Amino acid sequence: MLDNNQLLRFTTAGSVDDGKSTLIGRLLYDSKSIFEDQLQAIENTSKKKGHDGVDLALFTDGLRDEREQGITIDVAYRYFTTPKRKFIIADTPGHIQYTRNMVTGASTANAAIILVDARHGVIEQTKRHSFIASLLQIPHVIVCINKMDLVDYSEEVYNNVINQFEEFASKLLVNDIRFIPISALNGDNVVNRSTNMDWYQGAPLLHTLETMHISSDINKVDARFPVQTVLRPQSESHRDYRGYAGRMASGIFRLGDEVTVLPSGFTSKIKTIDTLDKSLEEAYAPMSISVTLEDDIDISRGDMIVKSNNKPEPSQDIEVMLCWLHNNPAKPRAKYSIRHTSNEQKAMIKEIVYKFDINTLERKSEDKDIKMNDISKVKIRTTKPLMVDSYRENRTTGSIILIDEATNETVAAGMVV
Known part of the structure; x- marks a missing residue:
């Protein structure tokens, strides 16, 4: 029966200490998706760190550096199954310097969970991650307003955060946005309905994920x-x-x-x-x-x-929304390798059209410096034609990566506009 279940890929994003890893730990723990030996190991580690109960964040913070610092650094993929659906979770870092990791984790997602600390409301990282979800054409966004236990489960605080997010989200291209008040630490509205927030009439998070309609992101028209x-x-x-x-x-x-x-x-x-x-x-x-x-x-x-009756126009000049992934900034008119499907050519960044201010979504046409985690619209010139479609129409033929020829490192990921 499970083999026939739909698979839902979702990513989690939010600012540092918003509770992403704790939320995923709670999902796995309350849905009984953890093996006994894993649970025993986490319980032992939690005791060593002086916690009274199980530190749920340890279920995803698998790297040693992450455990030592208590933060998520790399994208952690976790898998679990319920009687209704199978899931792949990409837990992405909250730090601003790891925005590139969020792009990686979100690139194949059907849904994005954006965590907001109820005490702080919508902040820069909330906007950054929401914008990236919109840019990557993720069809469903679930805004989980976390740590409601620290604001006395206040409905007023919850509504204020909704108003903040909706004001910003009006500029985004996301069709389906849902809001859920939760406490990941205590389990309110994660797997089980909260008794502390009887004013919330919606479904808890797991039920929302289990019943969400998934439409295929594969273009069925253009062969x-x-x-x-x-x-x-x-x-x-x-x-x-x-x-x-x-x-x-x-x-x-x-x-x-x-x-x-x-x-x-x-x-x-x-x-x-x-x-x-x-x-x-x-x-x-x-x-x-x-x-x-x-x-x-x-x-x-x-x-x-x-x-023959439906073909892209081969082009050597391509406009791309580019997310810069590398520590070294983009070099003016520097040459890179570009990979598009099975095609690899030489390319250069011909022009930087504008950069995005993530806070305001303002386009800065005067700023021509592309640094790590910057998102910019650029024009790329290739040595031979590429057969591209826009990313909005075709995720596969609308995406490219740039590679540094000297080091063979991926320096940028792009979406054709």
């Missing part, structure tokens, strides 16, 4: 097939086989479909669609397949096969 490799078997029975292997990024291919190979522009029809053990009548994202065409065309890794 995009980035070629990863060319298959030329040496066996006698397949000597004439020339297959193009890769993973469907979006859309559907069927036998006989008229297709165009980009960037060359040559056209043909799909002859066969094959997997490891059988041939198919059709294939759809995110299946890994090999296709053969009716015509001999020069195709190599990085090319893209698309339907």
Whole structure:
């Protein structure tokens, strides 16, 4: 039964000490999703640190540095299952210098939990994380107003935080925003309904996560097939086989479909669609397949096969929303490697259009310095054309990364606009 459950990926974000790790620990603890040996180890560590009960934050703060400092540094992925749904949690750091980690953790999420300390209300990090959730097209945002036990479970405080967040969120592109008053430490409205806040008539957090509708983020309309490799078997029975292997990024291919190979522009029809053990009548994202065409065309890794009546325009000048991930700032007109699906080319940042002020969402066109955690709109020039769609229409073909050629380190992640 569980194998047929929908999988929900969600990320948690908030400022330092807002209680993200404690909240996830409470979710795992109260939903009985922790193995006995894990629980025993956490109980022992909690006693050594002088806690009266179980320190729930230790369930996610797995790195030694995190445990020593009592903060979350890296993205911690946790998995748990209830009778209604399976979950993958990305617990992301709250510190401003780890905003890049939040981008990483949120990039595949169906929902984002934004934690707000009821005592402090909406602060800079709340806005930063909410903006990133909007930028990454996360369809559902759950604002958990935490530490309600420290404000005497006040409905007035809860409503004030809602008003603060809604005023800011009016500038964001998020369709579904929900608010839940919780105490992660005491378990109020996390798994079980709170008896301390009978004025709240909504569902607790776990029930909200279990019943939330998940729509696929895979584009089913635009057929995009980035070629990863060319298959030329040496066996006698397949000597004439020339297959193009890769993973469907979006859309559907069927036998006989008229297709165009980009960037060359040559056209043909799909002859066969094959997997490891059988041939198919059709294939759809995110299946890994090999296709053969009716015509001999020069195709190599990085090319893209698309339907002839629905194709992107290959481009060497691309506008991208860029999140800078590296300690070293972006260098003016410096050369990088750009990776887009299976395609890798040389590229440079041609122009910085503007930077975002995360607090106000103001666009600063005069500020041309891109440092770690900055989010900017830039123009990128590539040596050869890339077949991109906008990130809003297609997450796979609308995303890129930049790599420092000297160190091979990823320096930025971008979304095509």
